Amino acid sequence: MRPVFNLESKYRVTMLTREEWTRGPGTRPVVKGLVWFTNGSRMAEGTRAGVFLAVFRKKASISLGKNAAVFQVEVYAILAFVYKIQTQDRLEKYVSICCDSQVALKALQAAKLSPLVHQCQKALNDISTQHTVGLYWVPRHAGV
Numbered sequence: 001m002r003p004v005f006n007l008e009s010k011y012r013v014t015m016l017t018r019e020e021w022t023r024g025p026g027t028r029p030v031v032k033g034l035v036w037f038t039n040g041s042r043m044a045e046g047t048r049a050g051v052f053l054a055v056f057r058k059k060a061s062i063s064l065g066k067n068a069a070v071f072q073v074e075v076y077a078i079l080a081f082v083y084k085i086q087t088q089d090r091l092e093k094y095v096s097i098c099c100d101s102q103v104a105l106k107a108l109q110a111a112k113l114s115p116l117v118h119q120c121q122k123a124l125n126d127i128s129t130q131h132t133v134g135l136y137w138v139p140r141h142a143g144v
Contacts, residue, residue, distance in 0.1 A: 004118040005111055010128035011135060013105050018139040031136055033094025036081050040073030040101065049077035051084070074101035075120050078108070078135070082123040085131070095131040098138045105137050 037052040046066040052059040062080055064073050078097055085095060099105055107117045108124065124133055 002115075004113045004115060006113055006118060006121055008125070009109065009121065010125045011133035013109050013135045013137075015102065015105060015137045021139055031096040031098065031134070033096055033131070034085075034090060034092040035096045035098065037098045037138070038074070038077035038081055039099070040070050040075075040077050040104075042070050042073070047073045049073045049080055051077055051081045071101070071103055071107075072116060074099065074104035075107065075116055078104065079116075079120040079123055082120065082127055085127050086123065090131070093132055095127065095133045097133070097135045099135060100138055100140045102137050105135055108135065 035054045037054065039050045039052075041048055041050070047064045047068045047070065049062045049064060050059065060080070062076070064076060068076070078099060081097060107113070108121055110117070113121060124135075127133060
């Protein structure tokens with residue numbers, strides 16, 4: 001696939017260290033508004049993208065078959081959430097997406113993008129016209 005270039009992100013990515021997350025509430029970023037958690041995983045039966053809306057305790061899981069890489073699944077989980085926001089008329093000013101994949105978040109900050117990452121970045125920019133969008137790296141198994 002040919003890479004795509006995009007030099008403008010209208011959303012913010014915050015990458016704290018594991019220590020900053022575990023030190024306590026005073027050092028953590030203020031994650032506010034509509035807060036979603038995304039995750040991708042690979043198991044024997046294939047790969048899955050998952051999203052969880054904290055305030056309403058809603059979750060969804062999407063199977064992506066046996067051939068998708070975990071990186072693709074992580075990006076797709078963010079994209080699936082963004083598409084959900086686009087189809088709803090949400091009034092929240094702030095949208096926070098928490099993800100445990102540093103690779104996916106760094107890819108969304110890059111200027112040279114794969115087509116999937118470009119599609120996700122474009123969708124994030126689109127919802128950023130109506131919401132203040134923040135993506136946050138959260139460490140696995142840290143009680144976040």
